[in-house]
Amino acid sequence: MKFISKVHGEMQYEENNIVTFNKGIPGFNELKKFILLDLQEYEPFKLLQSLENDEISLIVTSPYEFFEDYEIKLGEETIKNLKIESPEQVMILTTVTLNSDVKKITTNLQGPIVINTSNNFGEQIILDNSKYKVKNPLI
Numbered sequence: 001m002k003f004i005s006k007v008h009g010e011m012q013y014e015e016n017n018i019v020t021f022n023k024g025i026p027g028f029n030e031l032k033k034f035i036l037l038d039l040q041e042y043e044p045f046k047l048l049q050s051l052e053n054d055e056i057s058l059i060v061t062s063p064y065e066f067f068e069d070y071e072i073k074l075g076e077e078t079i080k081n082l083k084i085e086s087p088e089q090v091m092i093l094t095t096v097t098l099n100s101d102v103k104k105i106t107t108n109l110q111g112p113i114v115i116n117t118s119n120n121f122g123e124q125i126i127l128d129n130s131k132y133k134v135k136n137p138l139i
Helices: 076-082
Strands: 001-005 010-013 017-018 033-038 043-051 057-061 089-099 115-118 121-124
Touching: 017 121, 043 089, 043 121, 076 115
Parallel strands: none
Antiparallel strands: 001 010, 017 033, 033 043, 043 057, 057 089, 089 115, 115 121
């Protein structure tokens, strides 16, 4: 399948690249369908592109690529909403805020995106743990 993004141009994707956010993502509550694509030249970063608004996309990454000790505990509501049956089904991503100064690139460790890889349901959660920041430096 093909999608034309205003920012990223033409993108090829498969049905299994579509992630459904039944609650939307905070700030984009009306948007439910996104595609998750690897950014080949910029690994370990990925693109989370809205299928419903060609101007909305987020750069995301696995926090474990940068913070090996990152830990979250999923609440029962999240587990139920995403129909998670085992930890192996869970992918955790965090949004990235880019900056021309590499030292100012941040990631949101307090608001991770949780995706059930078996059904591609996703949800952004807010952690109560104050040791994680919304703008945590990546480097």
